[in-house]
Amino acid sequence: MMRKYARILTIFAVCSFTLAFCRPARAGNIALPPEALHAMDRMYSGDPDSAMTIARDLEKSQSEHPLGYLLEAEAQWWKMYCAACEIKWGMVDAWKRGKASGDDDYLALADKVIQLAQAQLAKSDTAEMHTYAGIGYGLKTRLYGLRGEHRAVAKAGVSSRAEFLLALKLDPDDADATAGVGLYNFYVDTLSPIVKVLRFFMGIPGGNKEEGIRQIQKGADHGVLMAVDSRYYLAKDLRTYDLKYEQALSVAEPLAAHYPRNPVFLLLLGNLNMELGRNDKAREYFRSVLANSEEDSVCQKKMHELAEAFSAALK
Numbered sequence: 001m002m003r004k005y006a007r008i009l010t011i012f013a014v015c016s017f018t019l020a021f022c023r024p025a026r027a028g029n030i031a032l033p034p035e036a037l038h039a040m041d042r043m044y045s046g047d048p049d050s051a052m053t054i055a056r057d058l059e060k061s062q063s064e065h066p067l068g069y070l071l072e073a074e075a076q077w078w079k080m081y082c083a084a085c086e087i088k089w090g091m092v093d094a095w096k097r098g099k100a101s102g103d104d105d106y107l108a109l110a111d112k113v114i115q116l117a118q119a120q121l122a123k124s125d126t127a128e129m130h131t132y133a134g135i136g137y138g139l140k141t142r143l144y145g146l147r148g149e150h151r152a153v154a155k156a157g158v159s160s161r162a163e164f165l166l167a168l169k170l171d172p173d174d175a176d177a178t179a180g181v182g183l184y185n186f187y188v189d190t191l192s193p194i195v196k197v198l199r200f201f202m203g204i205p206g207g208n209k210e211e212g213i214r215q216i217q218k219g220a221d222h223g224v225l226m227a228v229d230s231r232y233y234l235a236k237d238l239r240t241y242d243l244k245y246e247q248a249l250s251v252a253e254p255l256a257a258h259y260p261r262n263p264v265f266l267l268l269l270g271n272l273n274m275e276l277g278r279n280d281k282a283r284e285y286f287r288s289v290l291a292n293s294e295e296d297s298v299c300q301k302k303m304h305e306l307a308e309a310f311s312a313a314l315k
Helices: 002-015 034-044 048-061 067-084 103-123 127-146 150-170 175-189 193-201 209-222 227-240 245-258 263-275 279-291 298-314
Strands: 085-088 091-094
Touching: 034 048, 034 067, 048 067, 067 085, 067 091, 067 103, 067 127, 067 263, 067 298, 085 298, 091 227, 091 263, 103 127, 127 150, 127 175, 150 175, 175 209, 175 227, 209 227, 227 245, 227 263, 245 263, 263 279, 263 298, 279 298
Parallel strands: none
Antiparallel strands: 085 091
16 A cells, blocks of 8 residues: 555656756746757757756756756666657556666766755745755655655655645746646545545655646646646546546647657557557557667667557557
């Protein structure tokens, strides 16, 4: 039961960090420089290594700001997430793995994001820095969850939610903080009744699924730091928890439209079309994944393997 709750918090955390569609945009007082937008474009186009190079340059030029460290950790997460993906119960996702090389470096980046955000908050209490701090805690949460470290998941996940709520007190229109709280609301409200009882005795806040969906949609439509996350996980949640495949497909399609070379997004679209019985369309997405062979990476090999498995299931 605790394991299931940890899994829920992990998914909430994962949803809370992947950055935005690369466009000049604002949510409250959050604005991103052109080089950050370029890094995100590379990341979501399926090239996290290029994104990390840009992020490290940002770390040098803006060493007191958490953005560069957040971008580097986010790009690293996409590599880890992609490499850990598997097909279970007809669904593709990163389910669980043990400790791996690079984990300590990733956690150090997350700690740096939190530390820099807190240092800025000590000077001036802003919604922007609370949002960065919330994302920093979530960076840690999702890796702990992937490794099955349930107590660490709960502790970091609750801290992440608390920071998002502080951001919303200062700026109720912050779409990124709204999405972070919404993802928490959705997942916690999907817990089984017995796990909800345990949550109550542990003093862990509850949630509201329907309100969570509305909040996640706001993040997808208006977020700066969380638009991609919100859209990707809203689509997966509608598929996994509500079996609303048609609605999930409409939510997910803009991901492939913006980033047609990202194999993670293409695989999700193919998966959803399979669920709807649209096998020809599903094959198109799987072929797109298999046709992308420019980078000989662990992620690319894993995506090819999964696309071939889905294609074989269609036959």
